[in-house]
Amino acid sequence: MARSARTLVIALTAAVAGALGVFAGSVGADQPRMEAALSHLEAAERELEAATEDKGGHRAEALRLVRSAQKQVRQGIKFDRKH
Numbered sequence: 288m289a290r291s292a293r294t295l296v297i298a299l300t301a302a303v304a305g306a307l308g309v310f311a312g313s314v315g316a317d318q319p320r321m322e323a324a325l326s327h328l329e330a331a332e333r334e335l336e337a338a339t340e341d342k343g344g345h346r347a348e349a350l351r352l353v354r355s356a357q358k359q360v361r362q363g364i365k366f367d368r369k370h
Contacts, residue, residue: 318364325360328353 335350 318367321360321364321367325357325364328357328360332357 332350332353335346335353338346340346
């Protein structure tokens with residue numbers, strides 16, 4: 288491949304990668320607080336799943352509530368993006 292063709296391929300690859308990076312960054316960047324809350328809820332879910340089961344049903348209830356909260360946050364994000 289000629290040098291100018293290689294340069295063009297490299298430039299196009301960099302441009303596409305940059306465009307994809309901007310697009311990917313904008314997906315969650317419009318709602319940073321909601322995205323952060325969702326991230327924290329996902330971390331809480333992982334920790335609860337890793338905890339021992341013998342908690343008198345409280346661990347299971349906490350998992351249910353965390354998953355419900357995740358659903359509500361996702362629905363809130365979706366709602367806000369449509370309105």
